[in-house]
Every structure is written in C-alpha cells, then in structure tokens.
Amino acid sequence: MSLTKEKMLEAYATMKKIRLFEEKVAGLFAEGKLPGFVHLYAGEEAIATGVCAHLSERDYITSTHRGHGHCIAKGVDINSMMAEVYGKATGACKGKGGSMHIADVDKGMLGANGIVGAGGPLACGSGLMAKTLGTDQVTVCFFGDGAAEQGTMHEAMNLACCWILPVVFVCENNGYAESTPWGYHCAAKNIADRGVAYDMPGVTVDGTDFFAIYETAEEAIGRARRGEGPSLIECRGFRYYGHFEGDAMLYVTEEEKKRNRARDPIENFKKRATERGLLSEEQIAELDSKVAAIIEEAFKFAEKSAWPENKEVLTDVYVNYP
Amino acid sequence: MSLTKEKMLEAYATMKKIRLFEEKVAGLFAEGKLPGFVHLYAGEEAIATGVCAHLSERDYITSTHRGHGHCIAKGVDINSMMAEVYGKATGACKGKGGSMHIADVDKGMLGANGIVGAGGPLACGSGLMAKTLGTDQVTVCFFGDGAAEQGTMHEAMNLACCWILPVVFVCENNGYAESTPWGYHCAAKNIADRGVAYDMPGVTVDGTDFFAIYETAEEAIGRARRGEGPSLIECRGFRYYGHFEGDAMLYVTEEEKKRNRARDPIENFKKRATERGLLSEEQIAELDSKVAAIIEEAFKFAEKSAWPENKEVLTDVYVNYP
C-alpha cells in the first residue's frame, strides 16, 4: 500500500471536512437558511476519500444526488460549494445548480446528479475520451445501492467492459434507497457479484474502513490506468442523516443507528492511526481545528455572497443561440 | 420429462409450421409482396416450441421484433398472422401492427415488439397480475442476446426477482445483434451467468436441441408456477436468415453458415425421434404435408383478404376519447 503519512493526514482532513461540511449544512437547513433538498454524505466519508486519494485533478468522477463528499474529496473549492448550496452567485455553478448539481469540470468533478443512475453513462464518456486521446486518465463512477437497480448502470457497466474503458464503478451501499431497504430492492446477494455479469472483478469492502477502501481502490484504479478495464467495488456502510434533510428516518431502528455509530469511519480511522502510531493525537487535533475554520470560513463566504441577478435565468442555456 | 408421443408430434408440427411460415414469408418478401421489415425466426424453432410446450392459453409470453415463431408456438392463428404481415384487414391486428407487432392477447401473446428489451417490463406486468389475483399463470419473456444489454432487461429481471413473480426469462442468443457479434456487445462470458446478479437460477442450453430446451423450461416454468420465482435460460443458437430480409449477412462466414446448417433443430429432432423409434417416418411425412397445406392456406387467405379502409387510421387509438 502506498499510504504515506502525508497521504494519511490529507485523508483525515478530507474526511473531517466532509463531516463538518455536512453537519454545518444540516444545521443551516434546520434553521431554514437553505432552499430545496439536501442529501448528506455523513457516515460515508471513507468511501469518497479512500477512492479519490488515488486520483489527480486530471482524473474524473461522476457523482450522485448525495454529492458533497465526492466534491470535497475531488478537490472542489469548499467556499464555492457552500455558496452553491445557498444558491449564491459565487457558487460553483453560479447558484443555478444547487446541492444536487454541484460540479467543477476543471477539477474533474462531472457533477452531482439529480437522476439516480445517470452517472454511469457519463463516466463511460470521460473514459472514452481518455481512451480515444490515449491519455491515462481514469474515471470513477460513484453510485448508490438504489442506483444499482437502474438500467443505466447495467448498460454503463457492460459498455465500459465491452470498450475496455478506464472506469471504476464504486457502489456506495448504505442499505437504503430512500426508505426502501437494500434487501428488498436488490435481488443480488452482493452487488459486487454483478461483476460476473460483465466479466469484471467485483469486490465487497467495508464502507467504513478507509484502509480497506484505499487498498481496494488502488488496485482497481491501477488496473484501469494500465488499460486493463473496469472493476466494480461495493462499499457497505450507512448514512447518518435521513434520505434528505427533513426525513425523520422512522425506517431505521434505534439498534441499527447505534450499530452504525459504533462503526464511525472517522473515529475508526483515528483510532487505528493513533494506536499504530501513524498519526499523533496532536496532529489530529490540529487538523480538526484547521478544518473547522475552513468550514466556518465557507459559511461566512456563502452568507456574505450576493444572489445572482435575475437576468441570469436566461444565460448559460446555450454556448450560442441566434 | 413429461414428453408424451402426442406432445412430440405437436412439437414437431409447431417447429415445421414456423419454418415453413418463415420460408414462405422470405419468398413473398423477395417477390416484393410484403411491405416493411420482416425478421425471420428460422433456425430458432426449438426454443419457442420447447418453451411454449409448457404453457396453456392462459399463460402469457412477451416477444421481440423476431416474433413469428413465438406467435405460432403460443397458438396464434396462422391465417391472421399471414394477413397481418401483409397488412390486411383480417390480420391479427387488423393490419395496423404488421410483422413487428403481431399480437393476440386472448391467446396470451402480448405482442411482438419493435423496441429491443421492451418485453421484460411487460412480462413483469402480466406476472404481477397473476400474483395479485392469485392465479397460477406464468409469463415467459423471450429476448435476444442484443436485448440483454438493454437496461430494461436488467430492471425487469431484478424487479421480477424482488417481487418473486412467476416469470421466466428466455434469452435467445443467436450470436448477433444485427451485424454486431455477441462476443463484442456482451461482456459476460455467458448470459446465463447473469442469474447471479439477481440470485436466480441461470442455465445455458443448446438452442437447437428441442429436448434440452423442453426439459430446462419444464423446470423453470414449474418453479414459476409454484410461486418460487423467476429463472433465466440462455439458448445458444443462430438464425438462418439475415437480421431482416434484405440483409446479405456478409458478417457471417461460410464456415459458420455450414456449421449452423449441420445443427438444424428440426432435422435433429427428426433424427433423434425416429432413431429412438419415438416417431415414425410416416408420421412425420404426414405432418409435413399437413403443415405445408396450412401455410399455403394462410397465404391464400392473406392474398384474398381485403385491405383495411382508410378510416381505420383514426380508430383504436383510445377506448374512448370525447
């Protein structure tokens, strides 16, 4: 494993950023400050972080409605993210996209997506670009357990395998699609088993274990980068918040919630890293306060930013429309 | 196996009807007598016949663009089929559907279909009907190797398994989707392997071997009828004619064509049945001439039938439209 101390610090900071960003957003939503729907990624931090640790800015990811964590892990500017969630002119999408559409193509983030399963085909596209132009760029497609049941994901996995594209499919199996449990909506025993359906490697890992994810992703992304084709990784975990904010999560039992808390990906990372002497308590405390400051700064940035002007409704539809 | 002598005679007659029907259609098409596209089933007779042998009129099938064989095996009136291929008023669909849409809901034939993969969802529907009303009706969904790559088939197989519907999925893997070979457009080693993706049984059988298909289908349909859920059967075979009539089949080598001819499903059936003394040469010859007469009669029926009146353009869009 290629996990240097520096990488570990970075990974910790990323996970913490995601967690604090989501907690801030939850709070702001409860205060009535944020419009629309927000789907929070808290609890799943190890996945985006462990996977994106192997990607550079030139690599691509496609994302989901639950996209904040992917954005942060892929390096999208946090100020611009918070402003976008507000709908401010300084947002990543000038306030036109909102939480469900945050994107930054220059950072290789091809957009959160409001359509479940839509990222699969898009990922084939950036993969095809890399293959056609002969670059070594890799695309990672994040999708949920619910999305695994969407026809687009089947088509995308098959196409990526037929065309031998540099794409890695990462299924974030958090056990639910809205209030519908995974065991009900998915007939497979493991989503990773579906690798067989496309003759690609399929692995199930603990979605709360950063180290396991990091290692599994390293292999899959390496494979893709070497032109050996796609892989499928299923990460089993949970989400701490409801499907979207406002969901009281009546469908999750108290035991289940307790069990999840005990598997907290950030706490576990901290524990393992400090117990093994890889990181010190001080280093972590220092990062914690740095990250808290970054999130607070993003909040202030968003708050004081201006709203887009009304004429913006009509712009950016086309590059050129006579 | 439940294969009585009577059933075998019936099966032979069905296969022969399909073959002669398709040969007649091919000839009429070449003569310029038939409008539009026709996709012929010759070479695949053992599949529809072996599967539908286990179905009654009350059971349902969904079909494909290559639907003549399914229609005949499910008992659709051959005169009405030939008339439909012509576009005559006496056709199964009054001439409004044509070859690609022949249907007879009363016979449990839910329509040939011009959209690849569309039958999967429809099959879930008749399956759901049976389950909701507590009947023991089974639905068989026929689909091609090309259709296996369509998202609808993935969704349908997963849904049928989640809902434990009485549906059997029969993939007719004839090696090509139009001119694109199966090995290129499908990443799986075997389409039957995709059973794993839905935790249902998946079996590959020789699509030219009536007996093997009959046996495999018996088990799957029995399972469905007992409420034990869906199965997937992949039948490996070929089609004798082009994708549609007019296709010169340049993509199939002469060796491959020769190999296929040697595997003729009807010849093989005849050989095995007579060698084992199950049917006599005389019985077969008698059936041959009976079937030839049926097809000739259908041709005459279609020829002398009237065209639909122009006002028919506007009818049958709605049951009721003020």
Place this chain on the structure above:
Amino acid sequence: MAARTITFREAINEAMRLEMRRDPTVILFGEDVAGGATLPHMEGENKEAWGGVLGVRTGLAPEFGRNRVLDTPISESAFIGAAVGAASTGLRPIAELMFIDFLGVCFDQIFNQGAKLRYMFGGKAQVPMVVRSMIGAGFRAAAQHSGCLYSIFTHIPGLKTVVPSTPYDAKGLLSAAIRDNDPVMFFEHKLLYDIEGEVPEDNYTIPLGEAEVKREGSDATIVTVGRMVHFSLEAAEKLANDGVNVEVVDLRSLSPMDGDTILDSVKKTHRLVVVDEDNPRCSLATDVIALVADQAFDYLDAPCKMITAPHTPVPFSPGLEDAYIPSVESIVSTVKSFTG
C-alpha cells in the same frame, strides 16, 4: 354528499383509497409508496415509515396491505412497463413516477408501449392504467426535479393527460382516471399539495376532457392549467379592480382537450392569453393558440398572447426560480396591454 375542507394532498389520497376499496383490481406501486413497510421490523404491524416523499400516500399500505401497495426498486422502466403489462391483462394499476422529470428513464414504456399497444393490436387490447407524477417549479428542487413536461405527453397519441388545480378537481379527476380504460398521465403540482378546498366525502368523478370556467368575464379569456389557474385568478381579481373582466378557463384535461369551452369563451371575449408554466416551444400554450387562430380567427380582436416559463431549464437559486415562473404581474400587464 357531505363535504368538508381538505387539502389537495388528502384529496388525491382519498381518491386512491376509495377506488381501491371499490375495485380490488386497483393496485398502487412506485418507489417508497409502501414507505418502508417492507422493512423487517415493520412486518406484521403493517405500518409505514413514510407515505412517500411528500406524504401523499399515507395510510394506504396499512389499509390495503403490501400486496396492493408495492414498493419498487429504482427501476422506472420496469415498473411502468409492469403497469402496462398488468393493465393489458386485467389489473388497473396506478404507477407512481415520483417526479415527472424522471420520464427520461422510462419514456419508452409510456409512449411506445402503453400509449400504442391498443392501436398496434388493432383495438384488441386496452390499457387502463394511471401514472401519477409530480410536476412544477417553485420548490427549489432545481433543473431535474421541477419541470412540467405535460406538453410532451399531450403530444403523444394514445395518452390522456390531466392536470388538476383544486382539491375537488383532483379527487374527481383521479377517480375518473382510475376508472378510465385508457392510459392516463395524472400530473400533481407539488406546490398545490397544501392548498385546501371543499371536497365531498364520497366517491365522484369529473369526466376527462371537460374544462371548467373558473371565473366568468367578458374582456379577455385566460386559458390555463394547474398552479397557473391560481395565479390567473389572482390576476383576474386585480384586473377586476381596474374594471377589466377576465374569464379564466381551467383546462383540467389537456388530452382530450375541451376545445369548445375555449372557443366559446374567445368568441365572447375576442382576446386570448394562455398562461402556462411549461416551457414555451411546441407546448400547451402554442397548442391552444393554434386552435383559436384557426377556429376562432374571425372573432379575435388582438394578437394571441402566451405567458410561459422561458426557454431555459429551471434554475436553483430562489430568486432565479421565482423569475422563471410566470408571475401574476406579467398576466396583469399582458391583459392590460390589449384591453387598456
């Protein structure tokens, strides 16, 4: 029939409930419609964790059980297609497409299968199904959860399209849609769920294809639908204060559309404004104008006007979204421009 005040949301719920009681072949399915009822710890109790994203289906799973109220995977093609298959073999399914913006993942089963099956089969089948779906902007749900899109479905032969504007209409039209023998697309504007109105307790139907004059007037005709009915009535109120009497025609059904009521109104008022939340090109608004410009041309005293959303996706930022939606002010000023 005893009537009482209930919300639009409750009216929809009630229509489904009463029709399901009346006819055992009516079933309901879609994502989370049983609302977590499929969870192991819910089993036996037959309770539900949520009645769908906006709570429209509360109580249906407990009353009718999990055999008639079914959760689905996120497989819209499969379950909408299942509705087509079930409808053509004896059930009367109601399938819920959560947001109409998701039509892109299941459109084939609606327009090539459901809508055309009867025609392709020469009239020898029928497809009595309803697809319920949420429409409309104003919820800050951005570009992929805020469309109207009913113009697209109205374009398609073989479909019926219904867009209720009041709780009373919602219940009566949904009951009619469920009993109808053709495939019906039933559009629910998410910003109408909370509005209240008088609704009879019993079952009743409102025939598809009948518009309603929601306000009479003589100076101009506003043809509109859905949430825009309320905006138009508000505009009419303001215009009345200025002595302009506007007639407001609520189409309710777009296909079949009640052309007579539109034409009669325009023949009386001689002026037409169409107010429509859908995008403008090849739309309901242009459809109504084309009808009038052909069949009531000689009665028209002024250009036909349409007030619609712009030719853009729906923006997220609240101010932008408000600017996207047709406004009461724009209705008032358009009417004034040719009556003043």
Place this chain on the structure above:
Amino acid sequence: MAARTITFREAINEAMRLEMRRDPTVILFGEDVAGGATLPHMEGENKEAWGGVLGVRTGLAPEFGRNRVLDTPISESAFIGAAVGAASTGLRPIAELMFIDFLGVCFDQIFNQGAKLRYMFGGKAQVPMVVRSMIGAGFRAAAQHSGCLYSIFTHIPGLKTVVPSTPYDAKGLLSAAIRDNDPVMFFEHKLLYDIEGEVPEDNYTIPLGEAEVKREGSDATIVTVGRMVHFSLEAAEKLANDGVNVEVVDLRSLSPMDGDTILDSVKKTHRLVVVDEDNPRCSLATDVIALVADQAFDYLDAPCKMITAPHTPVPFSPGLEDAYIPSVESIVSTVKSFTG
C-alpha cells in the same frame, strides 16, 4: 468549389467523413456503425459488412478505424450518455440513435444530462455533441419505427434541432452541427436518403437557425420542414398552374428557429399554412402558428391552418400509412380554401 450530384445519404456520409478528417476529436458511435467490423474475420482488413441499417455510414469504419467508429451494444442510454460525458471532457462525438422512436430508452441522457449540463453548471461546461437519428413515416415500418418526434426535442431548452430536406442542406447543416458547441439533434428522414441534388465536394456549413425560402410566392406562406418541403413544393407547383403563388419556407432548424423569415413571409402573403409530418398536438405546427398569431396578427387575412399527421400512432398497412401522411392534395385544397 466543384459540385456534383449525390444522394442525401451520400451527403450525410460526406459531412461526417470530412469533419472527421478535419478534426481528430470527432468520433462516431452507435449500433452497427462499424458494421460488423468488430468480427474476428474482418479484423486486419478493416472492412465492414454493412454501413448501418440504411447504409449511411459506408466506408467510415475502414477509413477511420475502429477507434473512431465504434459499434455499441443495444444500450442507448449508455452510449448517448457516453456522448455527453465525452463531449464535456474534450471530444466531439456523433452518436447515432438508429430510429428516433428509440428516444424512450435514452431520453434522460439527452434532456436531463446533455441539454441541461451547461445550465446546471452555471455555464462552466459545454457539450458539443450531435445525435443523428432517422425519422419519418412511409417506410411501412409501423408504430415504433416511423415517428418524427422533433417537436418533443424542440420543446426542450438546451437542445438544438435540425431537419434537413435536401442533400445540400444535409451536408452543410450536419457539418455545422458537428462544429457547434451545443448538443444538436440531427433528424434524417428515411424517405429522403435516395433523393439527389447538387452538393459541393468541399466542406461548407449552413448556420443553424436560418430558414430558407425554397420557393417565392405572394398569395400564401407554407412553413414546413423535412420531407414535407418536397410535398409542399409539389403542391405549390400545382397551385401555380391554377394561378396561386405560394411561398414555401423550409425551416431547416427548429431550435433555434428563424422567426424573422416566417414573419416576413406572412407579412407579405397574409396567409399561413404549416405543413408538418409530426403529430398535431403541442407540436412544431402549433408553435409556428402561435408565433404568427402573436407577432404578425395584424397582417393575417385568414385563419392559420395546419396540415399534419393525425393524433394517432403510425399504422402499418400501406394504404393506412399513406392516409396518415399529409398529402399534396390536402395542401392544395387547404391553400385553395382561403385563396380561392
């Protein structure tokens, strides 16, 4: 520029060929576009077994190789979405949706992804892709292979829609579409493939959004598109024999649409007929009429008429299908009804 007579089919092929030579980021994919070139026994020779269902792509796979001309599985969502993803990261893909009637299995990737991506991203991305697709009735291909459906795409903000009627226009418009930085839906009427016309050998473009007056006249304006341009010109010829001079406007692009040319023509002739092969409701025909009934109302001397397919699916039987398609006779008699 040397010109010679070629078919519409060859013109399309030539536009792709020349654009692919000009720009290495242009690639083409779709079902069977490499035409069996992926077969083992074809390998090395770089030949092809067929150039697509109607032979439009003959020779492209041999010239550009299998890396730039790719067969796809029957997975329209995946490969149309791949076009969106590739376009937004640096390629200029041409994706072929064999028949437009298949839009139902991939519409999301077109209208929610391709069309909206730029807007949702605040203008920080572009999607220079083309979807080519066959349209039109008359081929005896029945209800699921004969639609026009361009009205639906024209309704969608973010898309451009192009419908050429001649070989010259086909080549110039397709070249322009490939060079355009927005997603373009390019519709090819299958009954036009065999028509011939003069086409320059070199590359040239025709700007999207410019209509062409294909015939000048003063008594009435026919606005039309695609195959109906030819029907309209034939009708105009007949009408001319009876002393009626009709102006025929070929829109060529539906979005953006050249409103000025329409309005100028109607202001001159005072009468409008729209001839359109698409279904009538919420359609291109109603769209053009709504434009005129608003912006040229004072110039109109007669009701605006539309001649379209009926509100039905496309029937199979040849006689029925011919009755479905707007006829030259109906154009002639409609024009006469208000000029006579």
